[in-house]
Amino acid sequence: MNPAQKPLVLIVEDETDLVTLLKYNLEKESFRTAVANDGEEALLLANEQPPNIVLLDWMLPLMSGLEVCRQMRRNPKTRDTPIIMLTARGEEGDRVRGLNSGADDYITKPFSPTELVARMRAVLRRATPGITEETLSFHDVTMDLAAHRVRRNGRDVHLGPTEFRLLRHFMQHAGRVFSREQLLDIVWGHDVYVEPRTVDVHIRRLRKALNEETEVDLIRTVRSAGYSLDANSM
Template sequence: MNENRSALTRAVAASPAARILVVEDEAALSMLLSYNLEAEGFTVDRVERGDEAEIRLSETIPDLVILDWMLPGVSGLEICRRLRARETTRSLPVIILTARGEESERVRGLAIGADDYVVKPFSVPELMARVHALLRRARPDRASGVLVFGDLALDRQNWRVRRGGRDIHMGPTEFRLLEHLMVKPGRVFSRGQLLDSVWGLSAEIDERTVDVHIGRLRKALSNASEQDPIRTVRGAGYAFDETFGRIV
């Protein structure tokens, strides 16, 4: 029982806490960062070149970028400058990694728009603490322990969902789906976006899998007489109904 509870807790910790893009051309360091970030519960994408990072960022915007200064293709400093020039990524948290420890270089990196600047070699626990601090500032919505709409409450810390005073039992995937939808009520997510955010970019599964899990989630959340909090948008995807729980 305790083992099952621990597994569920780990699954929730890895739910959309954050997706982090690591842009680092040193393979050993990139793997070290990925290992430690994933151990913290984050979803990690890795690229080794600046031009590859540009492509990835145009496809999916992560929650935070860890960016090496010196990169093949496009420099980390130039990538940071471009991120700050775009409306969609202007507030995206960026940590720059570099071997350049001079004060003038740190000032340059921060002036171009980096949120933090870490000099190699660095302490991994310190970097993890900086990642958490930046994410708390950038995404305060994810710091909330409980999401509540009407008679539905999702407790992120204790992996618990309640509706109308009763406990709702569901699997870890359904929990992550519900959490992801509740964080942004009314926003329509395509099946592909849900696959990326809930299962991860590396997941090799069909988009129809999303439909199956949405069906399970609906069955768990609502009986025949209760309002369905999940809205299907034909041809587009799914959303948490922003009108759910409102008194008309």
């Protein structure tokens, strides 16, 4: 696998020995790693290069892991990024607080690196079903998830971030019809208020970028139901 296509893990941890252990084990398991030693650095790095998954320590200098998690969930770039909290706090109330702040999973120190990697892969599969695939394909369209590139019939298709997320979701669930409300939840997120008609605007942009005059329109509009990716849409 090309190194650029390996999932990127942001390790947010201030214990040097643990960072070294995590980097060694994750890179051995074909992950790329980036490291932040405090919460402010974590938010900066995640905004500059959104990772595929975050390992987030609860107790950090400058800003707690809980607050980092909350701020990542408010940032459109990292809103959907899987987050696993790492902490010595094992009480049920602490686990609930961690999950309520937006974490996807919670693992208590000390932990087995093998278990951690297994939990990471499970969270990645749930959050982004295509993450274990280098490319998605449908009809004459290919999507390179790592390079963030889409091609149709050999030509590059230039998409904005929202159109890219829409197409990725459609390609992962080809043939299935999704309502505007479902697409809003999946692509924009549960906590962001967006008018349902906004979906129509981005669908039009996706169609314009994806379809040239002689090509089949792959986006099917289902009246009173929503949209789907369908090669027989015309």
